[in-house]
Amino acid sequence: xxxxxxxxxxxxxxxxxxxxxxxxxxxxxxxxxxxxxxxxxxxxxxxxxxxxxxxxxxxxxxxxxxxxxxxxxxxxxxxxxxxxxxxxxxxxxxxxxxxxxxxxxxxxxxxxxxxxxxxxxxxxxxxxxxxxxxxxxxxxxxxxxxxxxxxxxxxxxxxxxxxxxxxxxxxxxxxxxxxxxxxxxxxxxxxxxxxxxxxxxxxxxxxxxxxxxxxxxxxxxxxxxxxxxxxxxxxxxxxxxxxxxxxxxxxxxxxxxxxxxxxxxxxxxxxxxxxxxxxxxxxxxxxxxxxxxxxx
Numbered sequence: 001x002x003x004x005x006x007x008x009x010x011x012x013x014x015x016x017x018x019x020x021x022x023x024x025x026x027x028x029x030x031x032x033x034x035x036x037x038x039x040x041x042x043x044x045x046x047x048x049x050x051x052x053x054x055x056x057x058x059x060x061x062x063x064x065x066x067x068x069x070x071x072x073x074x075x076x077x078x079x080x081x082x083x084x085x086x087x088x089x090x091x092x093x094x095x096x097x098x099x100x101x102x103x104x105x106x107x108x109x110x111x112x113x114x115x116x117x118x119x120x121x122x123x124x125x126x127x128x129x130x131x132x133x134x135x136x137x138x139x140x141x142x143x144x145x146x147x148x149x150x151x152x153x154x155x156x157x158x159x160x161x162x163x164x165x166x167x168x169x170x171x172x173x174x175x176x177x178x179x180x181x182x183x184x185x186x187x188x189x190x191x192x193x194x195x196x197x198x199x200x201x202x203x204x205x206x207x208x209x210x211x212x213x214x215x216x217x218x219x220x221x222x223x224x225x226x227x228x229x230x231x232x233x234x235x236x237x238x239x240x241x242x243x244x245x246x247x248x249x250x251x252x253x254x255x256x257x258x259x260x261x262x263x264x265x266x267x268x269x270x271x272x273x274x275x276x277x278x279x280x281x282x283x284x285x286x287x288x289x290x291x292x293x294x295x296x
Contacts, residue, residue: 001055002026006064010100012093015076018042018064018101020108021051030112030145030292031060031105035098037119037151038086038194041069046118046281053285059292062105066097068120071196072186086120087186087196090204091212094124095131102140114292116148119244119275125149127212130226146233146295148288151275153244155213159206161244162194171206174199217255218246224259233264235291237284239273266291 004020019042022028032054034047042063051061067075068089074081098115105113117125125147132141163170167190177185183200204212214226227234236256240249247255249269256267270287273280 001052006062006104008100008104010067010096012096013078014067014096016064016066016097016100018062019047021055021061021063023055023058023060025058028055028058028060029110030114031062031110032114032116032148032288032292033098033101033105034061034063035066035094035115035117035121035124036063036069037117037121038068039071040118040121041065046277046284049281050285050288053282053289054292057289057293059289060110062101064097064101066121066124067093083184086194086201088184088198088201090201091120091124091127095128098124098128099132099137099140102143106140106143111143112145112295113143114146114148114295115144116150116288117152118150119153120155122149122152123155123212123215126152126214126226126230130229133229144232146235146292147230148235148291150237150277150284151239151243152215152236154215154217154246155205156208156216157218157246158244159202162189162197162202163206166190170197170202174202174206178203217252222259224256227259228261230262233291233295234260234262234266235288236260236265236267237273237287238269239275239277239280240269240271242274244275 002022006018006020042065047063054061067084068086070085072087073085075084115125170187170189173187177199185199186196216222238249245252253269270280270283277284
């Protein structure tokens with residue numbers, strides 16, 4: 001496997017960094033673009049294991065740091081440093097990151113692109129796919145061969161989980177600071193998975209926001225319209241240990257197999273896997289490979 005460091009700019013002029021893993025032959029015609037989740041980055045062992053599996057089968061793997069990488073970071077936009085990271089990010093900005101990554105891979109000659117998201121990265125993948133449909137971006141859409149969603153979360157449920165497990169009254173603090181128009185104020189939640197979050201980001205996720213929260217697993221009659229807008233083969237996986245979902249994984253899988261109308265879907269959970277698939281990466285990689293190999 002070969003690994004190339006790539007620096008690139010988004011269409012709104014944010015500087016990003018990624019790692020392109022390719023086979024030794026360098027004749028790969030398809031690539032997986034990996035979009036990480038909250039507080040994460042492109043250097044994970046899971047990415048390396050999946051990349052090893054795919055590149056050994058002539059499928060490239062591009063993992064990159066989107067502007068939400070890490071918890072709090074300074075990124076460069078228009079030549080100046082600005083605060084970003086999970087604590088400050090807006091899912092809607094992921095359109096620029098992901099579309100720029102897709103165009104970069106197209107410029108490198110890839111004919112098939114598979115969008116792979118994990119956790120909030122899955123939310124971003126679905127958001128961007130629907131935005132491309134809305135904008136009638138057929139040239140890009142025609143290059144997307146499949147969508148791979150790992151541990152897609154219900155954002156409202158995630159924020160409720162955060163509030164429940166925080167050592168401070170996050171909602172009270174956020175609303176007070178919103179009145180003061182201090183939206184960049186950082187709340188020290190003292191919660192394990194999101195210890196710091198800005199008022200703006202927290203309220204965007206906490207309040208009902210159908211544009212970016214389209215996985216309402218708890219709502220009985222919810223139609224999952226944005227997921228059903230995906231017309232390419234769809235792969236979905238969760239763990240069943242310490243996963244960020246409000247119902248057992250087997251019940252969620254049954255629900256999604258019923259609600260997702262496509263006949264080109266592969267929806268399941270990995271027994272014993274956590275939200276991050278630690279210790280189960282090889283199984284996950286093998287299942288992703290089999291799915292991609294069956295994509296027309």
